[in-house]
Amino acid sequence: MSSFVFQGQQRVCFHTFMQRALYHPTHGYYRSARIKQGQRGDYITSPSISPVFAQCISNHIAPLLRQNPTWSIAEIGPGLGDLACDLYESLSVRDQLPVEYHLVEPSQQSRIIQMQHISERCAPLAELVEWSEHIPNDFHGIIIANEVLDALPVYLLETCSQMNLRSVQVEQDNDHAIWTHTAPDSRLVDALDMRNIPLFPNYRYEISLDIQEFFQGLAQRMASGICLLFDYGYSRSEYYHPQRKMGTLTAYSQHRQCDDLLDQPGQQDISCHVDFNLVADAATACGFEIQDICTQEFFLYQNGISQVLQNQASQLNCIDYQRLRHDAYLLTAPEEMGTLVKAVCLSKNYSNQSRM
16 A cells, blocks of 8 residues: 555545545656556547547637637646647637647646647647646636546545444555545535435445535636536436445546555546536536536537538548547447536636537
8 A cells, every 4th residue: 555645644534545546746646657548548538539529629619719819728637638639620720729728737747748749649739838737817718627527536425224424534454445434524414415415325425525626716717718628427316316325436447447446546547426516506606607518419419520520421431430430429329428428618707608
């Protein structure tokens, strides 16, 4: 067991475990030099599946950039940089490039990988892009975040058969980490109550307090514009379904779901689905207006995926076109990413509404 998770403590809450496992400055999963997304990584994201994803986003934001020629784009959690490359190529064809393209990436190791990937894939973008740890202050433009919210650490509460609540902790046991429990944290109990989440026996509750902080940070730095967020998740009634007894937390390594969330911290991805009622409440509390929340399937069809495929039909050979159609299927099919991934469009101080 890596000492960086416990830092001399015998026991930590699960939120602390997940925070350190993912974001420790030296040993955290998202701070390491390993490739995480795509075929060479641990999991697949929409941008790593096909440029079609970015082309549909381009269809959505190009009119906004035309109306607001001083706007920039900021992408949070850019992965390898595939979305940035694909967006640049699509927007440049329309002559609708942003003034600046910011990649919000705290990890120096990840920045090096992104720089190399972007230089090889899309050299002109390498001259436009700027890296930063945060959204720039007084930002005017478009913020994009794909699979960012599901990587925010969560707290865990459990009920026993008698419906008593207890906080879920992680304890160091020689070279291993094991689950343990303590008296419930009053903040988490209050969150359950305020969100009107029903109690079920023998049930694990994933409680996010970080989503509010995420939107507070965006609101403080964003002056005007829109936000596009894509993430796995459910409405609250679906999320806390009585049959979802163990929640949604999952760990992945090399495209395999790992059985033990606590195994090899820093070496496997850990993610948790998103409660989109919470997203809506947190965003509006921070001054954003909700333009739309819909499935990824709906977003892509509303923004021209059918036309994108049709345009490619005459430019690709049969094998490549069938591969493209298969990729589009992965992005839109309800049994793949089409329904479970949601698209959220928010605006701040921007009157020309940007619905999906």
